[in-house]
Amino acid sequence: MQQKFDNRNEDILVFIKDKLVHRNEAKVSVFDSSVQGGDAVWEGLRVYDGKIFCFEKHVNRLQESAKTLCFADIPDFEFIRTAVFKTLEANKMRDGAHIRLTLTRGEKITSGMDPRLNTKGSCLIVLAEWKEPVYDNSSGITLVTTHIRRNSPQFLDSKIHHNNLLNNILAKISANVSGADDALMLDENGFVSETNATNVFMIKNNCIHTPSADSCLPGITRSLVIRIAESERIRCFERNLSLSEFYNADFVFTTGTMGELTPVTRIDGREIDSRKGKELFDKINSCFRKLTETEGELLPF
């Protein structure tokens, strides 16, 4: 398992709806939409040295996901920012923290899936924890391809960052039973889409390639890597990619807020020979590190 309990999180305060409470009191009702149907949207954010990285982009994606799901009352940017600042300040978190931001459709008057049963307003949860990047980015991770296909817009658009994570959780179970760190998910046509929790990139002949964002979440870290490629004049292709291309890549890495940029050492038992692509990966990774040091929403405390 990649994550363990961190004792520093034993007494954290969590923001729920309109107030901060101790983690032991941080609960939603059994009538909440998240319990009833996974009917909520979420974001994972990271705090680096007094700044929340890509804060506005994450809030925008949260609000857009909620709009797609037709939430009746989506909190505005200022409300969310104030709640996040309050939570971080109460926990004295200015660095090395991860925020799980969740917006549920709120409480229902009775159990059921109809959003019209939600009469009490949406519920914002700000869960900030001490958390280092979850993967070992120096030794890398292994992947196994799962039989679970990543949702395409034909079924459930992966651009909605929703809490009904069973598509990803089933994939993660495949990885667990196979002894791999994470699962590589294909789209409905058999092209590589992303892992159960991150986007994927490969390097070949000094160019980078990443799957088109048809079935994957267009991750914020993914977009930063594409931006870095543009500014560093590295050719970057977003296209359909097959497993064979990944097996024979010069380097493979995953991207995500939770784990940052993580080398992949093995896919389906095929070792990724990373010698040729490592230099380019190190360059992209150091540009990413610089962004985390220089950009972000400044904390007011």
Ligand SMILES: Cc1ncc(COP(=O)(O)O)c(C=O)c1O
């Ligand atoms: C399925 C999936 N892919 C990719 C990502 C990475 O996205 P980001 O870079 O915005 O953190 C996430 C993050 O939540 C995810 O859940």
